[in-house]
Amino acid sequence: MKVLVINCGSSSLKFQLIDSESEKVLAKGLCERIGIDGRLTYSPAGGDKHVFEDPLPNHTVAVSGVLAKLTDEKIGVIASLGEIGAVGHRIVHGGEKFAQSTLLTEEAIQAVEACSELAPLHNPANIIGIRACQELMPGVPMVGVFDTAFHQTMPPKAFLYSLPYEYYTKYGVRRYGFHGTSHSYVSKRAAEILGKDVKDLKIIVCHLGNGASICAVDGGKSVDTSMGFTPLEGLTMGTRSGGMDPAIIEYIAGKENMTLSEVLNVLNKKSGVQGISGVSSDFRDLESAAAEGNQRAQDALDVFTYRVAKFVGYYAAAMNGVDVICFTAGIGENDMAVRAEVMSYLGYLGCYLDKEANNVRGEERIISTPDSRVTAMVVPTNEELAIARETVAIVNK
Ligand code: ADP
Numbered sequence: 066m067k068v069l070v071i072n073c074g075s076s077s078l079k080f081q082l083i084d085s086e087s088e089k090v091l092a093k094g095l096c097e098r099i100g101i102d103g104r105l106t107y108s109p110a111g112g113d114k115h116v117f118e119d120p121l122p123n124h125t126v127a128v129s130g131v132l133a134k135l136t137d138e139k140i141g142v143i144a145s146l147g148e149i150g151a152v153g154h155r156i157v158h159g160g161e162k163f164a165q166s167t168l169l170t171e172e173a174i175q176a177v178e179a180c181s182e183l184a185p186l187h188n189p190a191n192i193i194g195i196r197a198c199q200e201l202m203p204g205v206p207m208v209g210v211f212d213t214a215f216h217q218t219m220p221p222k223a224f225l226y227s228l229p230y231e232y233y234t235k236y237g238v239r240r241y242g243f244h245g246t247s248h249s250y251v252s253k254r255a256a257e258i259l260g261k262d263v264k265d266l267k268i269i270v271c272h273l274g275n276g277a278s279i280c281a282v283d284g285g286k287s288v289d290t291s292m293g294f295t296p297l298e299g300l301t302m303g304t305r306s307g308g309m310d311p312a313i314i315e316y317i318a319g320k321e322n323m324t325l326s327e328v329l330n331v332l333n334k335k336s337g338v339q340g341i342s343g344v345s346s347d348f349r350d351l352e353s354a355a356a357e358g359n360q361r362a363q364d365a366l367d368v369f370t371y372r373v374a375k376f377v378g379y380y381a382a383a384m385n386g387v388d389v390i391c392f393t394a395g396i397g398e399n400d401m402a403v404r405a406e407v408m409s410y411l412g413y414l415g416c417y418l419d420k421e422a423n424n425v426r427g428e429e430r431i432i433s434t435p436d437s438r439v440t441a442m443v444v445p446t447n448e449e450l451a452i453a454r455e456t457v458a459i460v461n462k
Contacts, residue, residue, distance in 0.1 A: 066084075066085045066086070066150035066151060066457055066460070067082060067083070067084055067085070067091065067143065067148050067149050067150055068082070068083050068085050068149075068150065068151050068152070068153055068452075068453040068456050068457060069081075069082050069135075069149050069151075069152045069153070069198075070082075070083060070152075070153045070154075070155070070449045070452045070453050070456070071128075071152060071153070071154050071155070071194050071198065072154075072155040072448075072449075073124065073154070073155075073190050073191050073193060073194025073195075074187075074190050075186065075189075075190040076097070076098060076099045076100055076101060077095065077096060077097050077098075077099060078095070078096040078099065078124060078127050078128070078131070078194060079093075079094075079095050080093065080094055080095070080096075080131050081093040081449045081453075082135055082142060082143070082149070083449065083450065083453040085150075085453055085454070085456075085457045088450060088453075088454075089110065090110055090449070091109070091110050091142040091143070092107065092108065092109045092110060092134070092135060092141075092142045093108055093449075094106045094107040094108055094131065094134070096121055096127040096130065096131065098121065099121045099122075099123065099124055099126075099127050100121070100122060100123060102118075102120060102121075103118065103119060103120045103121030103122070103126075103127070104116065104117070104118055104121075105117040105119065105121065105127070105130050105131070105134070107131075107134040107140065109140055109141070109142050110142065112140065115134070115140060117130070117134075123193075123197075124190075124193045124194055124196075124197040125196075125197040125200055125201065127197070128194070128197040128198055128201055129197075129201055132146060132201060132202075135149075146202060149202065149205060150205070150206075150460070151205060151206045151207065151208060151456050151457065151460045152198050152202065152205055152206075152207045152208070152456070153207075153208050153210055153452040153453055153455065153456030154169065154191060154194060154195050154198075154207060154208065154209050154210065154452075155191070155210055155212070155246070155448065155452055156177055156188065156191045156209045156210065156211050156212070157184045157187035157188055157191060157211070157212045157213070157243070158180045158181075158183045158184035158187060158188050158211070158212070158213055158241065159177070159180060159209075159211030159212075159213045159214050159217075160179075160180040160183055160213070160237060160241070161217065161237065161239075162176050162179070162180065163176070163177075163180075163209070163211045163213070163214050163217075164214055164217035164218075165214055166208055166209060166210045166211065166214065166455040166456070166458075166459050167208065167209050167459065168206060168207075168208055168459055168460070169195060169207040169208060169209050173209065174192065174195060174196075177191070177192060177195075177209060178192055183237060183241070183294075184295075191209075195207060195209070206460045208455060208456040208459045208460065210246055210451070210452045210455045210456070211245065211246075212243045212244060212245050212246060213241045213242060213243060213245055214245055215242075215245030215246065215248055215249040215280075215287050216240075216241060216242030216243075216245050216248075216280070216287045216290050217287075218286040218287050218288065219240070219242065219287055219288060219289060219290070220288065223240065223288060223289040223383075224239045224240040224241075225239060225240075226238060226239065226240065226293075226294075238294060239294065240290075240292075240293040240294060240298070241292075241293065241294060242278070242280070242287065242290035242291075242292050242293070243276070243278060243290075243292045243296045244272045244276070244278045244280070244290075244292070245280075245287065245290075246448045246451045246452060246455075247270075247272050247393065247394065247446040247448050247451070248270045248272060248278075248280035248282065248287060248290070249282075249287075249451065250446060250447060250448065250450070250451040251270045251272070251391050251393045251444045251446050252266075252268045252270055252280075252282040252285065252391065253285070254429070254444050255268055255270075255389050255391050255442060255444050256268070256285075256389075258429055258431075258442070258444070259389065259440065263282075263284070263285040264284045264285050265284070266282075266284070266285075266388045266389055267281075267282075267283050267284075267384040267386055267387045267388050267389070268281075268282040268283075268387070268388065268389045268390075268391060269281055269282070269377055269380045269381065269387050269389070269390045269391070270282060270391045270393065271373055271376075271377070271390065271391065271392050271393065271397055271407070272393050272394045272397065272446065273300075273373065273392065273393070273394050273395070273396035273397035273400075273403065274303075274394030274395040274396060274397070275302065275303035275304075275346060275395065276296055276302055276303070276305070277299075277300040277301075277302045277303075277373075277394070277396070278290055278291045278292040278296070278299055278300060279291045279299070279300065279373065279376040279377065279380065280380075281380035281383050281384050283384045288383065288384065289379075289380060289383050291307075291308075291376050297329075297332060297333060299376070300369070300372050300373060300376065301337050301338060301341075301365075301368050301369045301372050302337040302338070303337050303338060303339060303346030303347070304333065304334050304335060304336060304337045304338075304339045304340070304346045305332065305333055305334075305336060305337050306332040306333075306336035306337060306340070307337070307372065309332075314328050314329070314332075317331075337365075338351060338365035338366070338368070338369055339365075341361060341364055341365035341368060342354065342359070342361045342362040342364070342365035343361055344359060344361070344362050344365075348366075348395075348396050348400050348403065350362075351365055351366055352366070352400075352402060366402075366403070366406070367406075369403070370403055370406040370407050370410075371410075373403075373407045374407050374410035374411065377390060377407070377410075377411065377414075378410075381414060387414065387439055388439060388440065389439065389440045389441075389442065390411070390416060390439060390440070390441045390442070391441075391442055391443075391444045392404050392407075392432075392441070392442070392443050392444070393443070393444050393445060393446040394446055397443070398426065398427045398443055398445050398446075399426045399427060401423050401424060401425070401426075404418070404423055404432065404441075404443070405418055405420070405423060408423075408432075408433075408441060411439070411441075414438065414439045415437055415438030415439055416433055416437050416438065416439035416440075416441055417433060417434045417436070417437050418432060418433065418434070418441070419431075419432055419433060419434045419435075425443060427443075427445050428443065428445070429442070429443065429444055429445065430442060430443045
């Protein structure tokens with residue numbers, strides 16, 4: 066079956082057409098600046114990248130543009146839309162309603178809409194993408210795959226905040242966790258690579274990208290994760306603060322004469338390694354600045370790696386041990402220096418870096434020494450493939 070995977074943001078839409086039998090990407094691309102002016106980038110497998118600057122006034126026009134490229138006589142990869150067997154949508158928040166991927170019936174779409182309050186920036190955009198596909202591909206089954214679903218196995222001791230309980234029961238204030246599709250895919254893949262059953266392993270997945278989170282996966286189930294009610298909690302990120310003393314919010318609002326939402330905007334968009342360094346949120350820029358002697362860039366890198374190492378320690382404690390530590394996403398897959406620095410904290414676990422093996426980018430590889438008690442590895446994430454697999458599984462049910 067050919068599955069169109071859609072990841073829809075408020076002004077962007079990423080897509081991949083995946084052949085579920087061969088698991089090959091047939092074409093992929095991105096619509097940007099939707100509602101502003103518009104740019105569609107389209108790359109058929111093995112072909113050149115094409116950029117179209119046609120106007121994209123809304124998401125329906127964007128999806129329609131994508132479908133036109135996929136079926137184009139010259140650069141298309143399918144003869145007609147009839148070849149698309151299903152559409153898989155990435156959905157950010159499934160609240161407590163969705164512990165699994167789901168067929169997007171009208172009832173399910175309404176339930177996703179009801180979760181919008183918990184993710185006001187993301188879910189409405191996801192729903193716009195779903196509606197646009199419904200309009201242009203009526204009758205094609207669509208599946209929602211949620212970032213939060215994998216973490217619904219967390220026990221109350223991991224998901225409850227120490228706040229008045231009624232905030233949880235009345236308003237759903239609890240830890241949900243995100244990047245679930247990635248944590249699930251990477252933990253399963255790590256077990257496969259090691260030739261073991263995921264049910265027999267305690268795995269810590271470090272998803273280190275611009276957004277970053279760590280997950281404790283015990284026997285294939287998420288038992289804790291570093292992001293919480295929103296993706297703001299936990300690690301230091303590209304521009305997000307991660308965990309901090311909430312009293313700082315009122316203090317800074319007073320000092321800088323800002324509203325609560327202005328402070329939250331700073332915590333989301335101007336903090337993290339960007340905020341500390343004043344240089345960039347991109348680790349390549351931070352590393353070159355640090356190499357030239359920029360101390361704040363070095364501090365930002367140190368805060369980042371120290372916090373990753375601390376969370377690995379939390380989760381080794383939470384699971385009473387750990388067998389495998391995985392690095393994934395932009396930084397985890399590509400940044401050898403960050404991996405080496407994190408690993409320098411892990412000797413107490415009996416996890417030692419194999420420097421030569423660590424000299425790798427974007428490839429599956431064990432990077433701990435053979436005598437390590439805990440295996441460290443790089444496992445590139447593939448959220449689109451995971452969504453395509455889930456979509457096929459749900460459609461074939
Ligand atoms: P997201 O999906 O959250 O936007 P990614 O997983 O794509 O993020 O990660 C993007 C980040 O990965 C970049 O901001 C950059 O810091 C880091 N990154 C990408 N390539 C490299 C590299 N070669 N070396 C170091 N860091 C890299």
